[in-house]
Amino acid sequence: MTRSHTIARRASLVLASAVAAVATSFGVASAQSGYGAPSGASPAPAAPAQPAAATRPPVAAAVKRKxxxxxxxxxxxxxxxxxxxxxxxxxxxxxxxxxxxxxxxxxxxxxxxxxxxxxxxxxxxxxxxxxxxxxxxxxxxxxxxxxxxxxxxxxxxxxxxxxxxxxxxxxxxxxxxxxxxxxxxxxxxxxxxxxxxxxxxxxxxxxxxxxxxxxxxxxxxxxxxxxxxxxxxxxxxxxx
Structure with missing residues (x-):
């Protein structure tokens, strides 16, 4: 293999690695920004819903006679x-x-x-x-x-x-x-x-x-x- 072929192959590997890194970063950023995971990725599990606070009926004021x-x-x-x-x-x-x-x-x-x-x-x-x-x-x-x-x-x-x-x-x-x-x-x-x-x-x-x-x-x-x-x-x- 000639020297020029070796340099070209290394350049291709570096470029492929850079593209993969960018794609991964984009997927994480998308998930964090709320726009969802990239295509083909499993969505993150949703946080469990918090139970609604129970409301009590108003307590009637006691009638105080003289x-x-x-x-x-x-x-x-x-x-x-x-x-x-x-x-x-x-x-x-x-x-x-x-x-x-x-x-x-x-x-x-x-x-x-x-x-x-x-x-x-x-x-x-x-x-x-x-x-x-x-x-x-x-x-x-x-x-x-x-x-x-x-x-x-x-x-x-x-x-x-x-x-x-x-x-x-x-x-x-x-x-x-x-x-x-x-x-x-x-x-x-x-x-x-x-x-x-x-x-x-x-x-x-x-x-x-x-x-x-x-x-x-x-x-x-x-x-x-x-x-x-x-x-x-x-x-x-x-x-x-």
């Missing part, structure tokens, strides 16, 4: 006699004592017990003169299911008091058979709304109107009248 009523007796399903049973309840105010409408403690009852020392109070159907915001209804009351019975409670007073808070408690010993016999009854308890806008919850009525006209005063009628608290309700049986 007044919470608790009815301790009777309880759902209780069985009582026509007389000699108790209604026992309390209300927690987040308003301070001055806005409860409460005046003085009472220990009262029928006849000679009414308005008697040492803690006098009126006694009879209607709103309570010592706790004038209290509403208590019994569905089987002879006076009607809308009659407020709060003024029949015997013992009423303050059981807790702190800055901006107060708790009132009241108990009624049912001494007359005026609420049915051998019948299921329902009791409703609530605190009336501030109807006259004086800033005090002292606007319980003597009688709650039958707003929906169905002949029975119930939860819907209390809401229609206006309440500032929850409505406590219990079903129980008055026997014989």
């Amino acid at each position: 007044i919470d009523v608790n009815l301790f007796a009777p309880a759902n399903g209780d069985r009582v006699s026509p007389t000699g049973w108790f209604v026992d309840l309390a209300a927690n105010y987040g308003t301070g004592l001055s806005r409860t409408g409460f005046s003085t403690p009472q220990l009262t009852g029928p006849a000679a017990h009414a308005n008697a020392a040492p803690a006098p109070g009126a006694f009879g159907p209607g709103h309570d003169d010592k706790w004038p915001g209290l509403i208590v209804l019994l569905s089987t009351a002879k006076a009607g299911s809308g009659q407020n019975l709060a003024n029949l409670f015997n013992l009423t007073g303050v059981t807790n008091r702190s800055k901006g808070k107060a708790q009132l408690w009241s108990t009624w010993l049912v001494g007359a058979p005026n609420f049915g016999q051998n019948v299921q009854s329902r009791i409703l308890v609530a605190i009336a709304a501030d109807k006259n806008g004086n800033g005090v919850f002292d606007d319980a009525p003597d009688v709650v109107p039958d707003a929906d006209g169905d002949g029975i005063v119930g939860t819907r009628d209390l809401k229609a009248f206006g309440v500032a608290s929850n409505i406590e309700r219990r079903k129980f049986f008055i026997g014989s």
Whole structure:
């Protein structure tokens, strides 16, 4: 082989190597630039998709009442006699004592017990003169299911008091058979709304109107009248 042939062959090899290097560089650059691999090359494996972040539904803001009523007796399903049973309840105010409408403690009852020392109070159907915001209804009351019975409670007073808070408690010993016999009854308890806008919850009525006209005063009628608290309700049986 002549010297000129050897030089030509070496030049051809160098040129071929350069072309191969350029082609390889072009393929890498193409893959990195996002235009894909050169023809005939296997595509690079795709990165695994990231799971979408779970979204939580918005949490509703808790409703915070200024007044919470608790009815301790009777309880759902209780069985009582026509007389000699108790209604026992309390209300927690987040308003301070001055806005409860409460005046003085009472220990009262029928006849000679009414308005008697040492803690006098009126006694009879209607709103309570010592706790004038209290509403208590019994569905089987002879006076009607809308009659407020709060003024029949015997013992009423303050059981807790702190800055901006107060708790009132009241108990009624049912001494007359005026609420049915051998019948299921329902009791409703609530605190009336501030109807006259004086800033005090002292606007319980003597009688709650039958707003929906169905002949029975119930939860819907209390809401229609206006309440500032929850409505406590219990079903129980008055026997014989």
